[in-house]
Amino acid sequence: MITLLISLILLCLCSLIAVSGYFLLSLSKYGGPPAGSPDGAVSVHVLVLGDIGRSPRMTYHALSIAKHGGNVNLIGYLETSPHPDVVNSANITITPLPTPPRRPPSIPFILFAPCKVLYQVYHLTRLLARTLPPAQWILVQNPPTIPTLAIASLICCLRNTRLIIDWHNYGWTILAGTRGPNHPLVALAKLYECRFGRLGDLHLTVTHAMARQLRSPPYSITQPMLAVHDRPASIFQPLTSPSTRKEILARVLPAPETDLIPSIMEGTTRLLVSSTSWTPDEDFSLLLDALVEYATTTTTTTSTPTPLLAIITGKGPQKALYLSKINQLTKEGRLPNVRIATTFLPFADYAALLACADLGVCLHMSSSGVDLPMKVVDMFGAGLPVAAYAGYESFGELVREGENGRGFETAGELAGILGRLLGGGDAGRGELERLRRGAVEEGRRRWDEEWDGKVGMVMGLVS
Numbered sequence: 001m002i003t004l005l006i007s008l009i010l011l012c013l014c015s016l017i018a019v020s021g022y023f024l025l026s027l028s029k030y031g032g033p034p035a036g037s038p039d040g041a042v043s044v045h046v047l048v049l050g051d052i053g054r055s056p057r058m059t060y061h062a063l064s065i066a067k068h069g070g071n072v073n074l075i076g077y078l079e080t081s082p083h084p085d086v087v088n089s090a091n092i093t094i095t096p097l098p099t100p101p102r103r104p105p106s107i108p109f110i111l112f113a114p115c116k117v118l119y120q121v122y123h124l125t126r127l128l129a130r131t132l133p134p135a136q137w138i139l140v141q142n143p144p145t146i147p148t149l150a151i152a153s154l155i156c157c158l159r160n161t162r163l164i165i166d167w168h169n170y171g172w173t174i175l176a177g178t179r180g181p182n183h184p185l186v187a188l189a190k191l192y193e194c195r196f197g198r199l200g201d202l203h204l205t206v207t208h209a210m211a212r213q214l215r216s217p218p219y220s221i222t223q224p225m226l227a228v229h230d231r232p233a234s235i236f237q238p239l240t241s242p243s244t245r246k247e248i249l250a251r252v253l254p255a256p257e258t259d260l261i262p263s264i265m266e267g268t269t270r271l272l273v274s275s276t277s278w279t280p281d282e283d284f285s286l287l288l289d290a291l292v293e294y295a296t297t298t299t300t301t302t303s304t305p306t307p308l309l310a311i312i313t314g315k316g317p318q319k320a321l322y323l324s325k326i327n328q329l330t331k332e333g334r335l336p337n338v339r340i341a342t343t344f345l346p347f348a349d350y351a352a353l354l355a356c357a358d359l360g361v362c363l364h365m366s367s368s369g370v371d372l373p374m375k376v377v378d379m380f381g382a383g384l385p386v387a388a389y390a391g392y393e394s395f396g397e398l399v400r401e402g403e404n405g406r407g408f409e410t411a412g413e414l415a416g417i418l419g420r421l422l423g424g425g426d427a428g429r430g431e432l433e434r435l436r437r438g439a440v441e442e443g444r445r446r447w448d449e450e451w452d453g454k455v456g457m458v459m460g461l462v463s
């Protein structure tokens, strides 16, 4: 098995060199803004090896660069609709990458992965070396790490382009989470990420904790590094009136749930929202177990807990698995007075739904321990307090216990929070109101403020 793996890796490397060599033969270099462009216009390739529509942070980088007069090529997969402001921006060109084929279940991961990487190497190199002119900067999201970091750093070196690596998390910890920490590719992925991670001219991180970690072994990054916290974009706003809430609910709730709108408006049904990419780093069993406990527990103040509608938004690989678990629990009658629905909404409707909810739930578990969930940032922007999984180092950089949310580590703890905040007692209502004020406060500091004073200044877009 090891011999096969090493042969495959060698084959990948040889092919990578051959393909790259072919494209790199006649490579032009960045030598300043093209003739005819406004004086000093900054050009940036913003690159994510994922769906552009579901890459909010890279979308916000692109919008910020464009807002300050820079020209952006936003490169990634086109699977869902990108943010409307991206589509309408005169300064942003969406440059789609072809989506790689999905792995048929009959082909083992270890055989399929190198082929997928080769496919990505070919298309990425062709795009960055041939189709697009050289840019002043490449801003690349990490992860996905393979092959983006290698290709982006090679292109930057050959085209006189400066490389910014935006660290959202670590690729190798995500791989360890899905394949197991002892999978042979995990050690290789870690080595690769540490080596190529050092080639950025500037590094952005989503937390201070991550920046501290990247400065230390095994990463040992020495270049300038800025922690740029995710902040809500302007599309996320708290509700302004009950009539707006009613009108939004009628528009965004999945059809079978609209009969609950009158009771949600009265507060006799509570609305819980969770948002996800349905990936293995979020264990939705925690929420399902907590909902079963909530639905079947009576307290001293209530004989039956307040009915609950839970809406889970998002797209991703584990959705079908959890849908069947939800159906099973419902069929078995273990969720009395609780309804669970899933949906994927246009971005503006997703933002509006968050503003209508009573409580947001976040199950992000952080494979690295030092990233943060973007969905909680969205929720605070919409003035929505959260109950969030708290078992990782950087949690306190976003959620403040008792101020804007509550942390939990087990289904029992989450059930307790749901029972207290949503279950019906007056004390819980008061606590939820206080958390809501804290969420609104937390959401006041916006992306533009964070970005302009840090990235905008370094890129020379903001003085």
Ligand SMILES: Nc1nc2c(ncn2[C@@H]2O[C@H](COP(=O)(O)OP(=O)(O)O[C@H]3O[C@H](CO)[C@@H](O)[C@H](O)[C@@H]3O)[C@@H](O)[C@H]2O)c(=O)[nH]1
Residues within 6 Å of the ligand: 053, 054, 055, 056, 057, 168, 169, 206, 230, 275, 276, 277, 278, 313, 314, 315, 343, 344, 345, 346, 347, 350, 364, 371, 372, 373, 374, 375, 376, 378
């Ligand atoms: N349009 C739309 N988007 C949705 C919907 N539901 C969820 N999303 C998008 O999906 C995101 C949540 O996806 P996750 O993959 O669960 O992200 P995360 O854990 O909250 O945070 C990610 O980004 C951080 C950096 O910005 C990373 O640090 C973190 O590791 C992770 O990759 C939301 O923020 C939102 O942009 C929907 O119905 N419609």
